Amino acid sequence: DVKVTQSSRYLVKRTGEKVFLECVQDMDHENMFWYRQDPGLGLRLIYFSYDVKMKEKGDIPEGYSVSREKKERFSLILESASTNQTSMYLCASSPTGTGRYQPQHFGDGTRLSIL
Amino acid sequence: EDKVVQSPLSLVVHEGDTVTLNCSYEVTNFRSLLWYKQEKKAPTFLFMLTSSGIEKKSGRLSSILDKKELSSILNITATQTGDSAIYLCAVEGGGADGLTFGKGTHLIIQP
Numbered sequence: 150d151v152k153v154t155q156s157s158r159y160l161v162k163r164t165g166e167k168v169f170l171e172c173v174q175d176m177d178h179e180n181m182f183w184y185r186q187d188p189g190l191g192l193r194l195i196y197f198s199y200d201v202k203m204k205e206k207g208d209i210p211e212g213y214s215v216s217r218e219k220k221e222r223f224s225l226i227l228e229s230a231s232t233n234q235t236s237m238y239l240c241a242s243s244p245t246g247t248g249r250y251q252p253q254h255f256g257d258g259t260r261l262s263i264l
Numbered sequence: 265e266d267k268v269v270q271s272p273l274s275l276v277v278h279e280g281d282t283v284t285l286n287c288s289y290e291v292t293n294f295r296s297l298l299w300y301k302q303e304k305k306a307p308t309f310l311f312m313l314t315s316s317g318i319e320k321k322s323g324r325l326s327s328i329l330d331k332k333e334l335s336s337i338l339n340i341t342a343t344q345t346g347d348s349a350i351y352l353c354a355v356e357g358g359g360a361d362g363l364t365f366g367k368g369t370h371l372i373i374q375p
Contacts, residue, residue, distance in 0.1 A: 192352070194363070
């Protein structure tokens with residue numbers, strides 16, 4: 150079974166802080182993704198990565214950055230947290246396989262509150 | 265911009281009923297459509313559809329893709345209270361290589 154582990158289940162931070170959300174997968178997947186989930190808006194893609202040290206912007210990258218120094222780990226960074234970044238953050242991974250038609254597997258999510 | 269629309273947004277039925285959830289999409293360079301079930305934690309994968317007209321089945325759940333109509337349905341027969349969840353439809357297209365998700369259908373099965 151694929152295991153995608155997010156470091157924190159709940160996190161509370163203050164406005165202006167630098168926040169790190171960590172995600173680790175144990176299946177040697179090439180692709181990793183960060184989404185945020187908000188009521189009424191569904192899941193929206195923030196950043197994704199195809200390989201180590203490689204990153205691509207998703208639909209809502211503003212205010213975020215990412216780091217992928219090792220294949221199994223993909224970090225989401227909030228450079229200066231703001232209250233509108235209070236949300237549920239979900240990490241996912243998928244293998245490349247034939248084409249890229251592979252389902253993504255999700256971690257349990259980090260519920261982040263910015264005060 | 266890729267777009268995925270699910271209907272209904274919420275649905276309440278009784279145990280034993282059959283339900284049909286709808287998903288329509290507008291994407292450039294369609295690759296695949298996926299259904300996920302989300303309970304209290306992360307979405308769990310149900311089906312991936314890439315070919316039109318081929319039904320995928322898993323127990324009481326089934327799904328089919330209609331590329332001509334740019335849509336898919338998810339059927340659940342003989343529903344049980346454990347089927348209560350948010351069902352998410354997502355599409356992989358030619359844009360950003362993550363998935364574009366619909367807002368989900370919140371399904372509640374009453375005993």
